[in-house]
Amino acid sequence: MSLISGVISAVDIIGAILMIAFAFMSLRLAMRLVRREPHNIIHAYLMWICIAMAVFAVSRSAVHIIRQSLDLVGNAGAWQFIGPYSGAVNTFTLIVVGAVTLFFEYTWSIYRQILSDKQILQATRGELMDLNENLERRVDERTRALADSERKYREVFEVSRDMILLSDLEGRIFALNPAGYEILGGAADVSAAHIEYCQDFLFRGKDDWKKIVTVIRRRQWLPDMEFDMVNARGEKRRILLSASLVPGPRNDEGRIYFLIKDIEKRRMIKEQMARADKLASIGELSAGIAHEINNPLGIILGYAQLMLREESIPSQRSEDLKTIERHVRTCKVIVEDLLNFARVSPAKKEMNDIHGLIDDVIKFTYYDSGFDRVVIEKDYDPDVKPLFIDEKKIKQVFVNLIVNAKYAMGEKGSIKISTCLNEPDKRVEVRVSDTGCGISEQDMLKIFDPFFTTKPTGVGTGLGLSVSYGIVKNHGGDIQVKSEPGAGAVFTVLLPLEPHHEHIIGWEK
Amino acid sequence: MVILLFFVLIFMPDAAIATQGHRGIEGLYVHLIAHVFFIFSMVLFVYWIQKGRLIEAAGWKYIRYSAYFFILWNIDCIVVHLLESHLYKIAGASLGILILPVSNAAWINGIYYFMKMDHFFCVPAMAFLFLGLKRLLEEELS
Ligand SMILES: Nc1ncnc2c1ncn2[C@@H]1O[C@H](COP(=O)(O)OP(=O)(O)O)[C@@H](O)[C@H]1O
Ligand SMILES: [Mg+2]
Numbered sequence: 001m002s003l004i005s006g007v008i009s010a011v012d013i014i015g016a017i018l019m020i021a022f023a024f025m026s027l028r029l030a031m032r033l034v035r036r037e038p039h040n041i042i043h044a045y046l047m048w049i050c051i052a053m054a055v056f057a058v059s060r061s062a063v064h065i066i067r068q069s070l071d072l073v074g075n076a077g078a079w080q081f082i083g084p085y086s087g088a089v090n091t092f093t094l095i096v097v098g099a100v101t102l103f104f105e106y107t108w109s110i111y112r113q114i115l116s117d118k119q120i121l122q123a124t125r126g127e128l129m130d131l132n133e134n135l136e137r138r139v140d141e142r143t144r145a146l147a148d149s150e151r152k153y154r155e156v157f158e159v160s161r162d163m164i165l166l167s168d169l170e171g172r173i174f175a176l177n178p179a180g181y182e183i184l185g186g187a188a189d190v191s192a193a194h195i196e197y198c199q200d201f202l203f204r205g206k207d208d209w210k211k212i213v214t215v216i217r218r219r220q221w222l223p224d225m226e227f228d229m230v231n232a233r234g235e236k237r238r239i240l241l242s243a244s245l246v247p248g249p250r251n252d253e254g255r256i257y258f259l260i261k262d263i264e265k266r267r268m269i270k271e272q273m274a275r276a277d278k279l280a281s282i283g284e285l286s287a288g289i290a291h292e293i294n295n296p297l298g299i300i301l302g303y304a305q306l307m308l309r310e311e312s313i314p315s316q317r318s319e320d321l322k323t324i325e326r327h328v329r330t331c332k333v334i335v336e337d338l339l340n341f342a343r344v345s346p347a348k349k350e351m352n353d354i355h356g357l358i359d360d361v362i363k364f365t366y367y368d369s370g371f372d373r374v375v376i377e378k379d380y381d382p383d384v385k386p387l388f389i390d391e392k393k394i395k396q397v398f399v400n401l402i403v404n405a406k407y408a409m410g411e412k413g414s415i416k417i418s419t420c421l422n423e424p425d426k427r428v429e430v431r432v433s434d435t436g437c438g439i440s441e442q443d444m445l446k447i448f449d450p451f452f453t454t455k456p457t458g459v460g461t462g463l464g465l466s467v468s469y470g471i472v473k474n475h476g477g478d479i480q481v482k483s484e485p486g487a488g489a490v491f492t493v494l495l496p497l498e499p500h501h502e503h504i505i506g507w508e509k
Numbered sequence: 510m511v512i513l514l515f516f517v518l519i520f521m522p523d524a525a526i527a528t529q530g531h532r533g534i535e536g537l538y539v540h541l542i543a544h545v546f547f548i549f550s551m552v553l554f555v556y557w558i559q560k561g562r563l564i565e566a567a568g569w570k571y572i573r574y575s576a577y578f579f580i581l582w583n584i585d586c587i588v589v590h591l592l593e594s595h596l597y598k599i600a601g602a603s604l605g606i607l608i609l610p611v612s613n614a615a616w617i618n619g620i621y622y623f624m625k626m627d628h629f630f631c632v633p634a635m636a637f638l639f640l641g642l643k644r645l646l647e648e649e650l651s
Contacts, residue, residue: 008622008626011628012628015632018632018635019632019635022632026635026639032646033642033645033646036646037649050642057635088536091540091543092543094543095547098546098549101550101553101554104554104557
């Protein structure tokens with residue numbers, strides 16, 4: 001029995017020492033944990049457990065050791081005194097550990113709640129701080145982006161070569177870009193005050209406008225359509241227009257966006273091409289006819305002259321024959337004109353002084369017909385140098401122009417011939433202006449057409465201007481007309497400074 | 510079984526006197542209740558460790574083991590205390606709660622002496638607590 005109790009004593013003492021050692025070592029670790037994170041409730045709990053266990057270990061194990069040693073010493077009486085204290089402390093520490101553990105769960109769940117709340121708070125705070133810090137920058141960025149986009153659209157509006165117009169359904173103009181002012185105003189400066197309603201310019205009269213608005217209202221948009229408009233200077237222009245309806249800022253009234261292209265130039269080119277086409281076909285046709293007629297005419301004239309020679313004494317017969325001869329000659333002139341017009345002769349171009357050339361023409365027309373009361377003024381630009389032109393043909397052009405002018409003026413008036421060097425456009429402009437009857441608006445479109453004439457039969461053939469037009473075009477130039485009916489006409493011949501390489505135009509193939 | 514017995518014992522009617530006296534056997538009762546309370550708290554503790562997913566950290570695994578050993582230790586203590594009271598009763602000592610219905614006391618003596626070496630449970634419990642704390646601290650530091 002003493003062996004067993006010996007073993008028990010040994011185990012008791014060793015166990016007690018280990019208990020104390022582990023308890024205090026654990027307590028130290030727990031305290032370190034707490035020190036690292038003073039607010040961590042789990043660590044605090046562990047520390048309380050360790051404290052209680054340490055107290056327990058001391059009160060129990062130390063007392064075990066003391067008891068064992070007391071037993072050895074044989075002083076059992078002392079144990080009688082210490083024993084109950086040790087037991088009470090043991091009980092107490094057991095209860096403390098239990099209580100602390102029970103409370104731990106409760107605190108633990110609260111602690112977790114606090115932790116998650118804290119996380120949310122921190123995240124929110126971070127967001128708030130971020131917002132606060134970046135608010136100014138963001139506002140700045142947005143403002144800049146807005147300004148950028150504003151500028152971009154403004155540029156489109158300002159730089160566009162087409163007219164952009166914004167109006168309400170009544171036609172009152174809200175916005176008009178610079179190109180729009182240019183198109184509406186012509187070359188004249190038009191202030192905003194003068195441009196109030198688009199129907200004053202774009203659509204003739206209120207009825208047209210009403211129709212267009214109804215269409216736009218129904219379809220929300222208008223496809224490309226051609227219209228004639230009258231600009232502030234009263235000039236007619238052809239325009240290509242498209243429109244779309246957009247809701248206004250307050251949604252009450254719609255607004256109409258117009259996009260308008262000035263196609264006057266394009267139309268003119270189209271017309272010129274059509275004219276050249278017409279000239280070409282007529283030229284071909286008339287050349288054939290002229291050839292066919294020329295020979296019989298020659299024969300008629302020959303026989304008429306032969307018969308005239310046989311008539312020695314003047315008689316009714318010889319008078320008749322003379323009439324035949326005269327009219328046949330007129331026919332021949334017309335036919336020759338026609339042949340000239342259609343001639344496929346290559347131009348013989350040389351350097352020619354345009355002033356000398358015009359002087360020759362004036363002299364010739366002067367002698368040709370009595371230019372008594374008609375004054376011819378000359379205004380030559382000394383800067384104009386000789387040009388590479390076909391002398392005969394250009395002379396023909398000016399003869400035509402001067403004869404036309406003279407005819408338009410009748411008995412008296414003045415013709416002014418001026419030349420001028422247009423350096424930027426690299427051309428010479430010869431202006432023939434008269435104070436004659438002028439050309440009416442309808443005739444203006446037709447005067448270059450072959451056989452168009454307002455002169456009585458036998459006087460005009462209607463070929464002069466069309467032939468001249470062909471010649472000038474073949475020199476790479478152009479003829480422009482301006483006229484005020486009743487006050488005269490101005491024909492401007494434009495000739496290029498640089499030698500023009502002949503190319504096929506119109507009927508000259 | 511033991512716990513149930515305990516509750517019966519605790520709530521046994523006694524002479525109701527205004528100021529209760531604290532004599533003899535009462536200390537033992539309190540001590541046993543403390544042990545049961547300890548077991549109860551440790552069971553709950555293990556449950557929370559698992560529920561709270563603390564188990565994932567290596568430190569808490571050891572602390573759980575420590576809790577298991579503490580439970581064992583408490584059971585051991587309770588058994589020892591009961592055996593002790595039985596032996597006391599047998600020996601004719603005044604303080605005792607129950608007498609076990611066994612005739613031969615020899616093997617009870619054996620068990621008693623073996624179970625008295627409760628250090629086999631409480632030392633590992635403390636050691637695991639220490640290990641667990643060490644791990645926790647290491648994890649904190651890393
Ligand atoms: N200087 C002018 N003033 C007024 N009308 C003109 C002038 N020049 C030409 N015209 C008009 O243009 C028409 C065509 O002229 P043109 O082609 O030369 O044929 P023609 O002289 O044989 O009539 C003329 O009939 C005339 O009506
Ligand atoms: Mg003519």
